[in-house]
Amino acid sequence: xxxEQSEIERLIKASLPDAEVEIIDLAGDxxxxxxxxxxxxxxxxxxxxxxxxxxxxxxxxxxxxxxxxALKTSIKKD
Amino acid sequence: MTDQTTQMIQSTIDENSVVLFMKGSKEMPQCxxxxxxxxxxxxxxxxxxxxxxxxxxxxRDGIKVFSDWPTIPQLYVKGEFVGGCDIVKxxxxxxxxxxxxxxxQIPHKE
Numbered sequence: 001x002x003x004e005q006s007e008i009e010r011l012i013k014a015s016l017p018d019a020e021v022e023i024i025d026l027a028g029d030x031x032x033x034x035x036x037x038x039x040x041x042x043x044x045x046x047x048x049x050x051x052x053x054x055x056x057x058x059x060x061x062x063x064x065x066x067x068x069x070a071l072k073t074s075i076k077k078d
Numbered sequence: 079m080t081d082q083t084t085q086m087i088q089s090t091i092d093e094n095s096v097v098l099f100m101k102g103s104k105e106m107p108q109c110x111x112x113x114x115x116x117x118x119x120x121x122x123x124x125x126x127x128x129x130x131x132x133x134x135x136x137x138r139d140g141i142k143v144f145s146d147w148p149t150i151p152q153l154y155v156k157g158e159f160v161g162g163c164d165i166v167k168x169x170x171x172x173x174x175x176x177x178x179x180x181x182x183q184i185p186h187k188e
Binding site: 047048051052055062063068070071072 | 111142146147148149150159161162163164165168
């Protein structure tokens, strides 16, 4: 039950092309990550909606093979 | 998800102002993320109902479908989904959670 950091980033960017994704492997085990995602598409969305957009990008990985992803979202300003 | 599970979740959030669906109990959380939310609520002296999803496999999957949210814990206030661990922690740290509780008229430490 592990997932490569690059794969997480790829999936997020596939859904949110302008996203800046900063991922930290918290435990060095490819299983506990934190991600800070910055995108202009979050504009006007609630925090719940923003997190959902990232979860949707990760599909069934989230809560499945990807056990722990501490998530923070920010709106990208021009 | 069975109708029974949906009904159980709905009546739990209808009957309790603050509900935390979590892994373990508030006395003994069994996951760091659940524990973090319990700590934030305890710090603000919020009285809440804890629901241990580990005791019911149907509920553990059902709550994810119900809220359309893939992870546990999940916090509900007055029937409204507030968020999971990251959101609650962020709201707690920014002081937003205190304002939110005040807005929802939930007794808490100022």
